[in-house]
Amino acid sequence: MEIKNLSKTFFSDKGMDTVIDEVSFDVKxxxxxxxxxxGRCGKTVLLNLIAGLLEKTTGKVLLKGQELDGPNKDLSMVFQKLALMSFKTVMENVELGLKFSGVEKRERRKLAQHYIDLVGLNGFENSYPKQLSGGMKQRVGIARAYAVKPEILIMDEPFGQLDAQTRYSxxxxxxxxxxxxxxxxIFVTNNIEEACYLADRIILLSEYPATVKEIYEIDMKRPRDRVDEEFLSLRTEISDNTDLGI
Structure with a gap:
């Protein structure tokens, strides 16, 4: 995927408000x-532009050389505020995208079960969201996003509302x-430690309006140790380059 000179300006009676300003990077x-x-630099707006959920002002989003214009079946998104159906079970929530895509019931049940197992929710297929913890709800959202077999999974601060222990898990x-x-x-966060722990590469955005401030290539082996000297050095380098808290 290629993001080329992507910008978003909102227009109102009060004038123009540019949130994303000429952002360019590739996704390997x-x-x-x-x-x-x-926070509030425009990360979610940027994701919505990439996912085709918001109309761009200028620039292009290319997937395999083809410009994307609107939502695409090859992209799936996990939101911070999960849109789980409260009246549907775990199985029914995970099946939802497959059902909308016209997948036959037996096949979508098989696929949904595979991803429920993958995220560690075996045995909770018939549970409702109100019966699940925050981390378990996130697992449902991840299973649902993966079930439609996207080429790219987009995650918008999915762990931001979890307690520290659940977030690490x-x-x-x-x-x-x-x-x-x-x-x-493609994973969005405002947490430097989380970025250093997860990323192959980090795209560091500036304050609002968002531009690309720096790109960090991460070659540390996994699993990463948060108190390792190399990890701490990277965290400090990024911290010194932004107003984000560690």
Whole structure:
């Protein structure tokens, strides 16, 4: 995927408000790419532009050389605020995208079960969202996104509302799933440590309006140690280059 000179300006009676300003970067096949930026810098707007959920003002989003214009079946998104159907079970929620795509019931049940098992929710197929913890709900969202077999999985601060212990656990889980599925991931966060722990590359955004401030290539082996000297050095380098808190 290529993001070329992408910009978004909102127009209102009060004038123009540019949120994304000439952002360009590529997304490599199979990589875990993290977009890191301060709160309210425009990260979610950028993701919505990439996913085709928001109309761009200028620029292009290319997938395999073809310009994307609107939502695409090869892209799937996991939101921070999960849109799980409260009246549907785990199985029914995971099946939802497959059902909308016209997949036959037996096949979609088989696919949904595979991804429920993959995210560690075997035995909870008939549970409802209100019966699940925050981390378990995120697993449902991840299973649902993976079930439609996208080429690129886009994740918008999916662990931002979890407690620290659950967040660490989910970071390990998403890496495990990514390594098993071998799909490209675009992951957004405002947490430097999380970015350093997960990423193959980090796209560091500036404050609002968002521009690309720096791109970091990460070659540390996994699993990564958060108190390792190399890890701490990278975290400090990024911290010194932004107003983000560690």
């Amino acid at each position: 096949d199979g990589e875990f790419l993290v977009i890191l930026g301060p 989910m970071q390990n889980e998403i890496l495990r799933i990514w390594q098993e599925e071998k799909r490209t991931v």
